[in-house]
Amino acid sequence: MERQEGYAFDVESVRADFPILDRRVGGDPTTPGEGPEDDTPLVYLDNAATTHTPDPVVDAIADYYRGYNANVHRGIHQLSQEASVAYEEAHDRVAEFIGADGREEIVFTKNTTEAENLVAHAWGLRELGPEDSVVLTEMEHHSSLVTWQQVGKRTGADVRFIAVEEDGTLDMDHAAECIDDSTAMVSAVHVSNALGTINPIRELADLAHDHDAYLFVDGAQSVPTRPVDVGDLGADFLAFSAHKMCGPTGIGALYGRKELLDAMEPFLYGGDMIRRVTYEESTWEDLPWKFEAGTPSIAQGIAFAAAVDYVDDIGMEHVRAHEDLLAAYAHERLSELDDVTVYGPPGDRRGGLVSFNVEGVHAHDLSSILNDFGVAIRAGDHCTQPLHDKLGAAASARASFYVYNTVEEVDALIDAVDEARELFA
Template sequence: MGLQKSDALDVERIREDFPILQREFDGEQVVYLDNGATSQTPNRVIDAIADYYRNYNANVHRGIHQLSQEASIAYEEAHDTVAEFVGAEGREEMVFTKNTTEAENLVAYAWGLNELGPGDEIVLTEMEHHASLVTWQQIGKRTGADVKYIPVTDEGYLDMDAAADLITDDTEMVSVVHVSNTLGTVNPVSELADLAHDHDSYVFVDGAQAVPNRPVDVKDIDADFYAFSAHKMTGPTGIGGLYGKKAILEEMEPFQYGGGMIRKVEFEDSTWHDVPWKFEPGTPLIAQGVGFAEAVEYLVDIGMPEIQRHEETLAEYALDRMAEFDDIEIYGPMDPTDRSGLVSFNLDSVHAHDLASIMNDHAVAIRAGDHCTQPLHDKLGVAASARASFYFYNTTEEIDALMDAIDSARQLFA
């Protein structure tokens, strides 16, 4: 199936594609506002995965029989589809991983352990997800490299003046989240890539919260590595994509070993397969890869610019509704064009976990906790926050339902 784009965003029609959005809890239709954690899956992605298992389930790159050939072609073409979606040059630059976290670890182990040492520096941001922060923190401890952090301003933006000072000729890796999963901030990743490259440093972009809801072109950003997860973009769990510049991936050593990633094995030594296969050992994520590609095609059919505009509209509506109340504290930029479609907040005198529980009583699903950004929450001075995160199948009426549930919590704890 070729990549095509629709002309309009028909939310009511789109919602019919998602079985879970039709569910009811105690007679109330579910309002799903936890898309930052995982999105829902449309029928055509579910059908594509089921079709693989029903009609051509076999291992790839191993068999001469037709089922294996069909599975191999589908799996390889899935790399092409996902690579094209983010602007990579081809399947050689798209490694399938379990998720964004594994992509971070792949680069940290395959590149970081071999290239970093005392005197080298890794520059992160204070709004990093634990997948980035903990990974590079621990690699720093193992290699002796210093880890530094670009500060977050009180308004929820990166301090780019500080970034320019922190990124130096000693910097070897800059790892930055494209869109904060707590603040919603859309970071200037191209500017950070330019800063990194001015000092001959690599840049790794965590795109888990960006690829699902806005057009992303890794070449335009000039990222050396860019990672994202299928389950946040209507795809299956258990698979993600790691873009890497081909020349860099070819120079890196594998981070896991086994069948499928080798070219020749002798008792004394082994040689590795071409990229991306040398980073995908063992039986790969075949069904997930098929579903990943179908999810990408589904999003392209809807239109990524339309998805971004719809999320910005929802974010603006939610910010306006919440700003009506003095007892709601909102975290992150207040300009909806500077953020994605998620809003983290707290209601005075109500713990985020209690608020999420009350939401659930009203069939409204939100997130509560530190959202895998404990250091950022420490800086904000709160132990936890509630987070409502929207996607292209959400509506302003569902935000109204969220606000009604917040009012119920307000009344309960008054």
Template structure:
């Protein structure tokens, strides 16, 4: 357990998530699809209703009291998110729709202007489609080339290959912090050092790391970092892009319209200061406020407690599932992974497995998890994935294993 971490009171935390009391045909819900979307505690939902009931108004547009209250809450939400990941200030936090939009913002606002023939973008074989497809398509538009750091047999990055692939022609390294399929936690600070030695930027996809582990973007020294609220007890439709202030300041806006401007004439436009330069139009105000509330909830629970509890569940699931020889689990060993386990059962398609365990109230993911090229490397068309969070229990892992055993018997 973490140095400053005490055991998590799971029973008390579960009471904050009413959805966990649901039953299907008398069978209690076991929610193990947290890597896709986590559940949302009452206080975060209430922060949204409070906004609509008490101070619903557009931000940065009005002199009246409601607009002032909404503007302050929305701006302070940026401060809360900035503090959560160790950013220097709100200027470095752009609210986006999700991690995918954050990736696209940088790819279009920076990549289209800065990349060209002879330039390289280095990614990894374990990238989510949000990273891989985005940079792939930008490379096609600019004439740049995408190169991929391979994985080892145990699902880690081949760092010797990384040092060879990242060269003076590399302009961007885009790497997932924690793989949503393998559970691998990548050495992003080391990759940042390598990238910067070649005058390259590095973009870290933190969608699976920010909800589960302490992140300090200044300690990592990444140039960009992105994550989504809906994977960390927050609402859908809101995420954040961190970017070093000097880089964001030099970038052109990605979208144009209201609120991202200072002065407009028929001939030209002066753009707004950071971060508003990249938040055109009416933003997701209530979602941004709820995002901050989710961050504060996580901080109240304790990110170290969340990490220790969730990774313990993943290790336990790894060990229980490994009791049978017909199970293949992807990625590093039980004590070296983020809180998820992706696996396959011999002779049983992942979709069939997910359907059967769903009959026992267990919600897991099945498919390629937006990592089709990685699954090609693994030699699997799909995999089943159980992922854990602060409100899950060992008893729920046991329920998963029992449901998997039932599926095994059905297809025996």
């Protein structure tokens, strides 16, 4: 494969920041690193589920716990002040990364799922009624689909789904039919975690805004892998998770336009999100703190900013170019196999993952065989059961790539798939 224009970083130097990539796997999984069979090089291709964490991000966590571990917004002492500044500045850094106007528009959550729930409950339960509709896509992750489905049941709002074409792209004519004057919210995944499809978010935003509706963007697979600017997208809300972009687990971010967040009631109640409390009434703290009740994930928030610094130093254009290279190559190699079905679009409409099935081999069995060759992929419905029902597949295998993966690792994937095909022939 030839490198794309703008592809300029040294993959091997990136890999050096991830000691886990030197792991050798095999043997007894309950005692990793022990036994003579633990000698297969790890080929980690499950990055859409979670990416690995580089040394600079791990160092940021360790520095907090070793140097200024304290609760935020509660103490006058120096450690609390240092922790508070670092945690608040992390909001600033994340805001800058996606083009938000400032920390007031960035709420730290546990993950993308919690961010979806925050908006659906704090906004949806209050604003939606039987006369309203919420429009999703047929390729939504369960974090969006189930959340809005349940809010629809509680409010009486109609939940509609934009159809997915046979090539894995959205039917935008159908989108124009679904989004009408009854629509209050459109919630759409930016990059499908099952198909790899890159959806036309700006076009969906324009359709939504033409009908005075809002747009919620699930950026879990896009913000970590390509340049994203909320203004360019036309997003009213956007959510993503740190652990899919070299950060720690347990933290994500919700972007919301300030005027919308200001108008919303809190999702959770308790300490740190209040300004004044009496036995009869309470008033809320300023944004974003009114949505961050209790002791927050301080170390994770600080490390979130370190992860943003890390991928930004590589350059998001380079991250996108590298992922596109690997995904295009994997798509090409898998599509050459007569008994392999590859899902989703090819070319420049695909993000950095490829889902597929081998005829006569269940995806779980395929994943198990690939694991014997050190190749780690995801197998299942990828939290998109209705989409898999539409595809006529109980499950699929998914290889997903990140900045530290190589063309040689894609070759290792293909070799392992060939071994599985021969085994089940």
